[in-house]
Amino acid sequence: AWAAGPFTRISGTSAAGVPVNVYSVSGISSTSAQSMLSTAKSAVDAHASRFGAYPYGELDAVIDNNYWFGGMEYPGFVLDVVSTTALTHEIAHQWFYGIVGDDEYTSPWLDESFTDYATDLAQGKTGTNCWSGVSWASSAEKITNSMAYWDAHSSRYSTVVYGYGKCALHDLRRVLGDTAMAKLLKDYATAHWYGVSTTAEFKAAAQAATSTDLTSFWTQHRIEG
Secondary structure, eight states: OOOOSSOEEEEEEOTTSOEEEEEEOTTSOHHHHHHHHHHHHHHHHHHHHHHOOOOSSOEEEEEOTTOSSSEEEETTEEEEOSOHHHHHHHHHTTTBTTTEEOOTTTOTHHHHHHHHHHHHHHTTOOOTTTTTTOOOSOTTOOTTOOHHHHHHSHHHHIIIIIIIHHHHHHHHHHHHOHHHHHHHHHHHHHHTTTEEOOHHHHHHHHHHTOSSOOHHHHHHTTOOO
16 A cells, blocks of 8 residues: 655654654645644554554554545555544554454454454543444344455444444453453464454453353354354
C-alpha cells in the first residue's frame, strides 16, 4: 500500500519514542491534523503498553475525509478520516493483524473484535451496557463467522464482528478479572509475535488463564472454533 499526493506533513514523537508522521490532503485543517497527530502518538503508546512495544520504527498516517472507507491499516502505515476513534482503531491493528496475524477471511473477528476492544481500552471505555439492544439475526449468526457468511449478510458485519465481538471480550475480562485479562492479551501477543492466531488457540489461552470453565461462555457469546 502506498499514498502519493500534495500532502502537508506534520511530525512528532510519542512519549515512548515512536516517530509519527501525519500526511494530510488540502481539505484537512491544521487543527484536525494536529489532533490526529496527538491521537496517533497517544494511541501507539497506549497499545504498546498493553500488547508489547511497537516494532516498526515509525508510524505514518494519511488523513483524508474523502476515502470510500473509514480507515485502513498496514504495518507502519494507516489511512484514515478525521476521527479519534477510527485512528485509534487502525493503529491497534498494528498489533492485531500486523503483529499477531490471522486468516482475515476465515476469522475476521480475530483482528476486528480485538482491535475494537483495544480501542475501548485506550479511550477508557469499559463496555458498560455493551449488550443493551443486542439482537441476533438468526441462529446462524456468530461472532466467529467467516467472510463467506458476512459477504451474504453485509449489513450485520460491523454490528456483530466489531460490536458484539468487542462486548464479548469485555465480558471475558469481567470473568477473568482486569489483571488476568491484561496478562492474557499481553502474553498471547508475545506468544504469537509475527505469528498467526486462531480462534482455537485464543480460547485455549483464555481457558488456561482461569479456573472457571469457559465452555458456556463461548456458547453464550457464539464464539466457535
